[in-house]
Amino acid sequence: MPTHPSRSERPALLGGRPACAIEWPTWPVHGAREEAGLLDVLRSGAWWYGEQVHRFEREFAAFQGAAHGVSCTNGTAAIEMALRAVGVVPGDEVIVPAYTFIATAAAVVTVGAVPVFADIEQETLCIDPADMARNITPRTKAVVPVHVAGRVADMRRILEIADARGIAVVEDAAHAWGSRWRGRAAGAIGRCGTFSFQVSKNITAGEGGILLTDDADLADLCRSFSHCGRTTGGAWYDHDRHGSNLRMTEFQAVLLRAQLERLADQMERRHRSATILDERLVGTRGIRLLPPASDMERRSHHMIIFRIDEEELRLPRARFLEALRAEGVPASEGWYRPVHRNGVFARAHIGPRHGILAPLAGMGADYTRVECPVCEQVCRDAVWLPQHMLLADDHAIECVAAAIRKVAEHAESLRDAGPR
Numbered sequence: 001m002p003t004h005p006s007r008s009e010r011p012a013l014l015g016g017r018p019a020c021a022i023e024w025p026t027w028p029v030h031g032a033r034e035e036a037g038l039l040d041v042l043r044s045g046a047w048w049y050g051e052q053v054h055r056f057e058r059e060f061a062a063f064q065g066a067a068h069g070v071s072c073t074n075g076t077a078a079i080e081m082a083l084r085a086v087g088v089v090p091g092d093e094v095i096v097p098a099y100t101f102i103a104t105a106a107a108v109v110t111v112g113a114v115p116v117f118a119d120i121e122q123e124t125l126c127i128d129p130a131d132m133a134r135n136i137t138p139r140t141k142a143v144v145p146v147h148v149a150g151r152v153a154d155m156r157r158i159l160e161i162a163d164a165r166g167i168a169v170v171e172d173a174a175h176a177w178g179s180r181w182r183g184r185a186a187g188a189i190g191r192c193g194t195f196s197f198q199v200s201k202n203i204t205a206g207e208g209g210i211l212l213t214d215d216a217d218l219a220d221l222c223r224s225f226s227h228c229g230r231t232t233g234g235a236w237y238d239h240d241r242h243g244s245n246l247r248m249t250e251f252q253a254v255l256l257r258a259q260l261e262r263l264a265d266q267m268e269r270r271h272r273s274a275t276i277l278d279e280r281l282v283g284t285r286g287i288r289l290l291p292p293a294s295d296m297e298r299r300s301h302h303m304i305i306f307r308i309d310e311e312e313l314r315l316p317r318a319r320f321l322e323a324l325r326a327e328g329v330p331a332s333e334g335w336y337r338p339v340h341r342n343g344v345f346a347r348a349h350i351g352p353r354h355g356i357l358a359p360l361a362g363m364g365a366d367y368t369r370v371e372c373p374v375c376e377q378v379c380r381d382a383v384w385l386p387q388h389m390l391l392a393d394d395h396a397i398e399c400v401a402a403a404i405r406k407v408a409e410h411a412e413s414l415r416d417a418g419p420r
């Protein structure tokens with residue numbers, strides 16, 4: 001390191017010039033197609049669960065290579081519906097990864113079952129099949145692998161283990177629109193898969209969700225559940241099955257159809273950005289890139305996650321992020337912390353049972369003893385770069401790589417100048 005770095009070499013946090021003077025693409029992206037579609041629906045007066053919704057279901061299912069799509073209000077509801085449809089009932093256990101959004105585990109609680117947390121793999125940040133296997137009991141009814149950031153979990157081993165034990169595999173593909181793994185698409189590999197279209201997602205209508213499956217009977221059950229327990233061809237006020245109202249509106253569907261048209265181009269752009277970052281950052285001191293996903297043909301890149309080695313850099317992650325943001329990179333530590341550390345699980349063994357305050361009380365669950373060391377470590381050292389940033393041009397992404405390298409190279413001076 002030079003003794004007197006020039007202004008452009010010096011970290012922005014220490015008075016240097018930021019590496020990224022970039023106006024990042026905003027999100028969500030929309031255009032003439034969304035506007036025209038929304039106006040058409042508005043003027044038609046046909047706002048309710050109709051042709052647009054069913055077209056979107058068919059188009060999205062075809063895009064992911066699944067036979068059936070059942071839309072719903074959001075990704076959380078889609079997981080709940082999936083769990084009910086595969087036969088999860090109160091008292092069953094469902095294995096979920098500890099590194100995910102709360103919804104994966106909350107859906108299990110909502111259907112009255114008990115989430116059991118498994119650790120993740122270093123290589124994929126998705127559920128570790130070996131730890132999943134260790135957590136199987138006679139009460140295990142399903143497992144919900146999450147394809148974190150669009151990286152498909154090790155579905156080969158997960159299906160092998162689950163099939164041998166008669167356990168249903170429900171993919172939480174909330175981040176994996178368009179991800180392809182060994183010739184198959186995310187969400188169409190297990191018994192069924194679920195997706196989210198919430199506003200941060202790579203295809204969005206503000207809110208929305210869908211379940212995909214090749215199983216016609218399962219799709220029929222889900223359609224019935226999402227539509228107040230009605231059955232296809234049945235009378236309007238006949239409700240032979242239990243259901244809820246999870247219907248999507250025509251406004252959401254018309255937006256999603258437009259967003260889906262744009263997705264392939266955006267995926268290519270994100271892929272290019274991810275490749276540039278990988279190439280430029282490989283071998284950077286203290287930066288731990290995830291290994292390439294050689295088993296995947298395409299990847300959604302809902303975000304880029306890399307990890308830092310605080311010991312090698314001798315710099316806390318908070319300071320690393322502060323410096324990176326000062327360079328103009330919208331990086332964060334990510335929203336995830338080990339899911340079982342949230343109060344709803346951490347306090348599950350105390351207090352009286354209550355549907356919202358303590359839904360698992362009295363069910364024998366004690367999450368204070370859960371051990372997921374890989375997840376714990378990843379929650380301490382991960383850095384997330386958001387998907388909309390990856391839509392920027394090559395120059396912008398080169399600047400991001402330069403910023404990360406700069407911060408890593410100047411870790412020592414950043415530490416020395418930092419708060420003690």
Ligand SMILES: Cc1ncc(COP(=O)(O)O)c(C=O)c1O
Nearest residue numbers: 074075076101103174196197198
């Ligand atoms: C992994 C994962 N699963 C499920 C969900 C739930 O989706 P929604 O917000 O549409 O309910 C999300 C949303 O952020 C998610 O990230």
